[in-house]
Amino acid sequence: xxxxxxxxxxxxxxxxxxxxxxxxxxxxxxxxxxxxxxxxxxxxxxxxxxxxxxxxxxxxxxxxxxxxxxxxxxxxxxxxxxxxxxxxxxxxxxxxxxxxxxxxxxxxxxxxxxxxxxxxxxxxxxxxxxxxxxxxxxxxxxxxxxxxxxxxxxxxxxxxxxxxxxxxxxxxxxxxxxxxxxxxxxxxxxxxxxxxxxxxxxxxxxxxxxxxxxxxxxxxxxxxxxxxxxxxxxxxxxxxxxxxxxxxxxxxxxxxxxxxxxxxxxxxxxxxxxxxxxx
Amino acid sequence: xxxxxxxxxxxxxxxxxxxxxxxxxxxxxxxxxxxxxxxxxxxxxxxxxxxxxxxxxxxxxxxxxxxxxxxxxxxxxxxxxxxxxxxxxxxxxxxxxxxxxxxxxxxxxxxxxxxxxxxxxxxxxxxxxxxxxxxxxxxxxxxxxxxxxxxxxxxxxxxxxxxxxxxxxxxxxxxxxxxxxxxxxxxxxxxxxxxxxxxxxxxxxxxxxxxxxxxxxxxxxxxxxxxxxxxxxxxxxxxxxxxxx
Numbered sequence: 001x002x003x004x005x006x007x008x009x010x011x012x013x014x015x016x017x018x019x020x021x022x023x024x025x026x027x028x029x030x031x032x033x034x035x036x037x038x039x040x041x042x043x044x045x046x047x048x049x050x051x052x053x054x055x056x057x058x059x060x061x062x063x064x065x066x067x068x069x070x071x072x073x074x075x076x077x078x079x080x081x082x083x084x085x086x087x088x089x090x091x092x093x094x095x096x097x098x099x100x101x102x103x104x105x106x107x108x109x110x111x112x113x114x115x116x117x118x119x120x121x122x123x124x125x126x127x128x129x130x131x132x133x134x135x136x137x138x139x140x141x142x143x144x145x146x147x148x149x150x151x152x153x154x155x156x157x158x159x160x161x162x163x164x165x166x167x168x169x170x171x172x173x174x175x176x177x178x179x180x181x182x183x184x185x186x187x188x189x190x191x192x193x194x195x196x197x198x199x200x201x202x203x204x205x206x207x208x209x210x211x212x213x214x215x216x217x218x219x220x221x222x223x224x225x226x227x228x229x230x231x232x233x234x235x236x237x238x239x240x241x242x243x244x245x246x247x248x249x250x251x252x253x254x255x256x257x258x259x260x261x262x263x264x265x266x267x268x269x270x271x272x273x274x275x276x277x278x279x
Numbered sequence: 280x281x282x283x284x285x286x287x288x289x290x291x292x293x294x295x296x297x298x299x300x301x302x303x304x305x306x307x308x309x310x311x312x313x314x315x316x317x318x319x320x321x322x323x324x325x326x327x328x329x330x331x332x333x334x335x336x337x338x339x340x341x342x343x344x345x346x347x348x349x350x351x352x353x354x355x356x357x358x359x360x361x362x363x364x365x366x367x368x369x370x371x372x373x374x375x376x377x378x379x380x381x382x383x384x385x386x387x388x389x390x391x392x393x394x395x396x397x398x399x400x401x402x403x404x405x406x407x408x409x410x411x412x413x414x415x416x417x418x419x420x421x422x423x424x425x426x427x428x429x430x431x432x433x434x435x436x437x438x439x440x441x442x443x444x445x446x447x448x449x450x451x452x453x454x455x456x457x458x459x460x461x462x463x464x465x466x467x468x469x470x471x472x473x474x475x476x477x478x479x480x481x482x483x484x485x486x487x488x489x490x491x492x493x494x495x496x497x498x499x500x501x502x503x504x505x506x507x508x509x510x511x512x513x514x515x516x517x518x519x520x521x522x523x524x
Binding site: 017019020021022023024025026027028124125133134135175176177178220221222223224226228229246247248249253256257258259 | 290291303330335423460
């Protein structure tokens with residue numbers, strides 16, 4: 001078991017996502033920054049979708065009760081293993097009683113802790129991703145236990161990876177959304193010439209944008225939405241749906257973020273800058 | 280079988296949107312469901328594709344790889360012309376109990392005043408009509424029920440509540456529905472349905488599908504409490520009958 005000594009701000013278990021229930025209103029959930037999380041799983045020779053621990057801003061303090069191998073990635077945070085600093089994208093051997101302690105956030109917002117063979121919390125509708133109330137908890141609390149398999153020996157094919165960091169990237173590549181053609185020249189100009197910043201309302205469901213563009217009076221019938229869908233409210237607010245976002249909505253879907261852009265946005269926090277670029 | 284003129288548009292690289300005319304119509308919904316059934320059984324690998332029908336559209340999502348939009352658009356056009364009535368999935372009418380007591384129907388008096396009807400008349404109108412499930416979304420197991428009689432149309436609350444109870448039955452505009460879990464919400468709450476609308480332990484976590492019918496019937500507080508316990512321990516017996524569109 002992994003023992004949560006201090007839980008951090010919002011620490012969850014996430015995997016490749018809950019597939020197949022969109023038509024019942026179930027969001028896909030899973031890694032917010034799947035680009036980083038899947039890289040870690042590859043490093044550990046796991047399935048790409050294996051469950052990891054996702055931290056948000058302030059990370060946890062964790063104690064390992066069995067031997068295994070881990071690696072970290074995503075946000076750049078000072079993390080120590082038994083008080084020795086460790087790096088992202090490097091495999092570390094874990095002994096019984098080892099303590100992993102997250103410190104100061106340097107860049108990005110979400111860090112991932114991957115473990116050999118993935119965390120083994122119960123599956124709900126085919127996924128281990130935490131999404132309340134489908135899963136009993138929304139995030140880890142102090143004293144929680146997270147199960148994993150002991151791994152005494154393993155020979156990593158590669159023990160370290162030089163990953164191009166995208167934490168400083170601000171340009172989000174987007175495709176046209178289904179209602180893109182509804183935009184007038186002024187709205188197009190506003191959408192693609194401006195820099196935007198993240199509003200103080202952003203989480204696994206959606207990122208709201210601080211600056212508005214011109215609004216609209218378009219009335220649509222409720223229709224599907226996806227992680228990465230950029231919606232425009234009548235008053236001109238931009239809302240970008242993320243992995244726990246609702247599966248249907250009634251606002252015009254202007255843009256659709258690329259997979260990479262979703263990962264880039266997942267590493268943004270309040271006041272960070274972004275802009276949109278069609279690809 | 281008449282053909283609608285469809286609009287087929289890309290929705291990012293992993294999804295495609297097929298849209299019927301922008302109207303809430305039983306005939307359009309039936310055509311959408313017939314087409315989706317045909318796609319599910321003959322055209323698309325349902326282990327790879329997610330298919331989300333709603334009101335006047337269906338969205339097809341292929342998560343693992345990018346879609347070749349032009350090729351799929353052309354094939355969807357052909358498949359639409361080949362769709363076959365025999366393919367349709369069985370639809371059901373679900374009868375769901377609702378307790379309209381004022382301790383559940385916290386907006387019932389306000390609604391009756393706005394609609395200039397008595398509380399009993401609101402309850403009667405809400406229970407005598409058969410509603411259609413036009414979509415499932417917003418929350419796991421949340422049904423968008425259409426077919427509301429005009430006399431029950433009441434606008435959303437100006438300030439949404441931060442907490443609406445699980446099972447709360449609401450009215451908003453031309454729609455009615457049940458909150459499947461505690462949630463913030465802006466609908467006018469007129470009662471409570473004790474039947475769990477979503478069960479994450481079941482492989483089919485929500486018994487209702489888009490296109491099904493729902494009719495409510497009134498129950499007393501004691502019955503509500505009984506059905507709630509039955510629902511929680513998993514012995515509540517749902518009332519359903521086959522419905523042919």
